[in-house]
Amino acid sequence: MKLIKSLLLCSAMFISLLSCKENNTYKERLKDPQLFHNSMQQLSDVIVYDIFSPPVASRVYMYPTIAAYAIMQKQYPNKYEDMAGQLKDFKTIPEINDPDIHAELAAIHAFLKVGAALIFSENKIMAYRDELYASLEQDGLPSSVKEASLAYGDLVAAHILAWADTDFYKQTRTYPKYTIQEGTAFWKPTPPDYMEGIEPHWNKIRTLVLAKADQFEPAPPYPVDMSKDSPFYQELMEVYELGEKIDGSTEATEIASFWDCNPYVSHHRGHAMFATKKITPGGHWIGITKIAAKQAQSNMDESINAYARVSIALFDGFISCWNTKWNTLIVRPETIINEFIDETWLPLLQTPPFPEYTSGHSVISRASAVALTDIYGDNFSFADTTEEVYGLGVRSYSSFIEASEEAAVSRLYGGIHYRRAIEEGVKQGDAVGKFIVEKLKTLK
């Protein structure tokens, strides 16, 4: 028995030696962080195709990325801290216990496996994955390595998914829909589709690093008050007048469109209708992470670390912001301008379907920027090409914080937020981001 086993092992080694000699390219390829960037891009594309709302999209980014990080941490225990004990209810993953396991391949596999479980168009991920594995095999990936890595990746994916299953996402699917409140001050569904409010119970989702959803509550919004000298009225008129001033050519318009990040914008032409889909705000920051990682020449595990820290900031940021939104229930400028000031006024951007205060983009952009600054530093110039595929051009920034501030104010230019929701949102995101930076230890 022993003999057979060692014979088998021998022959396996022999084969692998042979193949090593013949083709070792796969090893080089598996070192290339671009492989992970591509996989992340694939996930982003499917998130766009399947139309996930921004908070749900942040969940779809986070779990797969944690799966990949956890494997990297097992592979490089001296370089990285285990997230077990740092993220709520997260237990450490099984150890790497087979020399055939190639950690980077296992990480990509676990990433795609968890991703596929959380999205709908599984076949798109599968097609990408099959093609990837086939080309790696052509580049000499031995089947023993492939099998061991995939088996381990599957094991880790199952571990992550079991953890994800207890985050209250499933339960919140049956929670009550938001009941529209009477009264001018309260948020109402907005044109053109009057979609129901997105994720009114997102604050029930388990946070990762934050202790609770309302850990960093912003200052309260200005009370909705239509008397001419009230602060609310003044900020309302600012949105209205900006909207009147901005026409197709100003930089403000460009900024607003650049940071729109609305996953589903519908266009009506009579009975004919079509929609445009874009990446979510979170997706945009995942994109910036890629740009930063490539520019800083991060290797694969470092890139994964960056993605993991950003996706955690995004995830907790959305919970914090959504908690504020569905507690304050502030009406969108479009609704109140149409009712009191100008019934034909249209914001530059389509109003997204949830309450106004605080601005989600402001919160999560700032939280992500803080996370990225922590990794790549304060003085990091980059050209943001994330929206290029959506025909929106390139914008350049000298730091992540600068980009996040532009993202925040873009919502004012877009006519979908008042100034206070942006300013307070930035503070809220800053607090969330800094707390995570402080608490969460990854790179040793």
Add this chain to the structure above:
Amino acid sequence: MPKTSHIAKVVLLGLFTLFILSCKDTSSRFELMKPSTTGVAFNNELSYTEAFNPYTYRNFYNGAGVALGDINNDGLIDIYFTGNLVNNALYLNRGDFKFEEIAETAGVACKNIWSSGATFVDINQDGWLDLYVCKSGMPGGENRHNELFINQKDNTFKEASAEYGLNITGLSVQAAFFDYDLDGDLDCYLLNNSMRSVGAYDLIEDQRNIPDTEGNRLLENRDGYFVNVSEEAGIYSSKIGFGLGITLSDFNNDLWPDLFISNDFFEKDYLYINNQKGGFDEMGDIYFNATSMGSMGADAADIDNDLNTDLMVTEMLPETLSRKKLKASYESWDKHQLAKSKGYGNQFPRNVLQRNMGAETFAEISRIAGVEGSEWSWAALFFDMDNDGLKDLYISNGIHKDLLDRDYLTFMANDEKVRQLIEEDNDVLSKLIDVMPSAAVPNGAYKNKGSFYFENVRDLWGFETPSFSNGSAYGDLDNDGDLDLVVNNINAPAFVYKNNSTENNYVHISLKGFEKNTFAVGSKVIVHQEGQKSMLEQFPSRGFQSAISNRLHFGLGKNSRIDSIEIFWPDQKRSVLKEVTANQHIHVDYKAVKKTIALISPKKQNYHSLDTKGPFAFTHKENSFIDFNQERLLPQMFSNEGPVIIKADLNGDQQPDFFFGGAKDQVSELWVSAGEKYQLSSTIEFEKDAMSEDTKALFIDIDNDGDLDLYVGSSGKAYSKFSFNLHDRIYINHGNGRFAKQNSSPFSRPFATGALTAADFDNDGDLDIFVGERYQVETYGKDGQGFILRNDGAGNFTEEAPEVFSQIGMLKDAKHLDVNKDGFEDLIVIGEWMAPKVFLNTQGTFVEANESFGLSNDQGLWATLEMADLNQDGYQDLVLGNIGENSFYKKGMKMFVKDFDGNGTEEQIMTYHENGSDFPILDRDELFKQLPFLKKKYLYYKDYASANMIDLFGADVYQTAVIKELRELSSSIYWGSNNGFTKNTLAPEIQYSNVSSILLEDTDNNGTIDIVLGGNQSKVKPQFGPLESSNGWILKQQKNGIFGKPISLGVKGEIRSIISFKNTDQYSIILGINNDSIKIKNIQ
């Protein structure tokens, strides 16, 4: 086997022959004629370009029209087709279905301009038909304005629109010429579709009041010149008018023409009632309880031969469930409520069939008639296809590109292709349209079976050919006494259908009018035959962008005898022709016949003006709770079941006192008589319980002290299952109308009460109470429990929860009756998704009856049960209110209750039964929002559209889910006898809505018990559509259980309780209406 085979063969042969015979007999009532035979080769060929397509031009696929008329006065009806990109065509009828195209030489080809509707009219009063053609499409081009072609009497025409002021440019759809002010000449209604895009402005109030120069127009004929009088005449001409149909009829029988405009998109339809003062009053909100959302073509005709014109309006709802799931999108509840509050009416995504009930009321009955969904439809036309005396229904269908295909909208129209669109690449729109699905569908034909029942005879009558059909018109093209049909198709030759009916009689009538109205447009003709009257109106513009010939066609059935023909001329004069022979074409000349002034019956007031003020007032205020926000899969709400009203003489003055139950957050009221007046008694005790929703109540002597105490049952879904506000309460009468609440509840847990009945079940001399649970508040569909409150004689109740009542159902009512005459009161309980159940009382213990008593197969949505010996045969009869037949609830429907996603909360999924399996009634997005795991299995709408419950949830779903089924929907009488009950469903009108309250009393003092019924349910998601087609009914009993035709009570709203009241000898009934004041009706 050898012995029988011979016989079998003979039988088979016989059957076979029969089959062939029957095939021959019916297969080709309508025969599609070949273009090569008829010479009619017209084809509305349409192709899109990058610049001109359904995205750049909203009405790109609306198609074109057909106008029929005899242009050369040779007695043969000629055909004019309009074309969008192709030239218009005029086919001269050469007889025997041979046609000759002469548009070019006749000068009516309208080259290079998008033509839409067309109609013939004798504008210059020379007895020859002129032609008016509406233009649409892109601006610019020669003769882009609408054109008026004057007949030169030699098969040529001359354009003269400018002379008449009719050279109007817009997105014109169709015109109708008629005399709205009865000044003798023909005026014109021009239907113009708004130039504006349908966008984000659909909830702005009062937009229809802002006139627009490009909008609809009413044009008054002033000595041959047409002048826009829209504003003075009360016609809306705003930018939100997206009209697609003009339908003329005298809807209120005052011999003045009225006008119905169907509006596409968010704007509501307009019903203009002629105010007889040179204008119209738009009264849609008063006449209609529901209208169609994206209204398309329409037609008005008398469907039931009651001399009131009924109305059919088409929409875009597909016919089958799977196509609905693939092609239809729906407004959410919130959006629908918002639109309603902004003045956009009560609109729903389906065809509507409006039955004219007289008295300013239509009842929307498309669903009981089975015509609510017919695909993307354009024209509706009522005509007697088989000459049996009842007008049948034809609907043209098909959209060349499925603009609303859900997969297209979600996955194709917004992927890479739209990205290109953003980058403003060339040809993006046309590439987008390339991938839009396109599927031809057959047109619809429905045979009128009487009483508003229609049979789908599409295949039987020869309409099975799929097409993209738009404008259509009927007329007898070969003068053989039946109506042939002409249909204009996109990208296919026009259809010419020859009608081969021969089995029945007919008469054709051509009217010659007076000077300025030579074809007597606006006339009404009634043919009287034994036991039947049948009526037509002379309004040629009908259906969609089309006009029929001005020859009136009456099918007469088997009876060839016409008693008389009554003509109401457009000037309100009346002629009567006698001794007319059937099966001929008669010509009636206004100048040649005797005329009298027509008597116009007095205007029938809308019934609501007949409400009486009573000596007490109560307004029920429903709370704003939305069940759908808790249970997303529910099609309707269940939390609007009050008010309850009960009466009893509490103070011994022989006058009844009244208790009115309040909704959640509303204080219940007790009104006590003081002489002839009533006083609101102290509300202190009830104020404490305002948080409860009171839906059931009983006055009974609980404590055996000789006066009546009050038991109040509470229900509602706006509570947690632990809420104490669900507890029933007992108020003890301490004399002088003072009630005090008993503090402790006898119940071990709070629950929603659905049924109450008190009786001395244990024969110990005091009253016990049966209390049945309405539903489990957290999940509709799970059975509730039944309880007996056992009275100790001093008013102390002990809760008993017998095993036999543990899963009793979702109860709505209970009555006690000694069914088996053993001296103990038995129980009959009814409820939703269940058959009525009988529990026999054996010495104080209940057992479920083994025998069915004729009730146990009737699983229904039972809401109320009343009992009386109606036919005075010594047995109690039951009258049961059910959901009715005019709703989305269908026989064979099931409800599956299970925790489908294993997240700890049970869901209910309702299904329709089709082809042997069960399919969710729900739209994909709605179901998947609740059960996201399904989205992985069924990413595409087309896959979900064909998925049944096993596909979705696995074969074991039939074992693991609790399943209920509906088998009876009709409200019915169950006649009592010595061996159970025999069912008799109530009149069709009663089934137009649900019945949630019943009163059995002699309302007319003739010694027999009558039935008063009320219901309605407004809180249904728009895609399923509310039930609002009842205004309350009385069925008066003549004798021996024979009831007269239903008489409307004329009460709008949701009637939840009916109770009688007699004050100074006037018998009246009090109607408790959800979220409204009580209504009091005096009964004559």
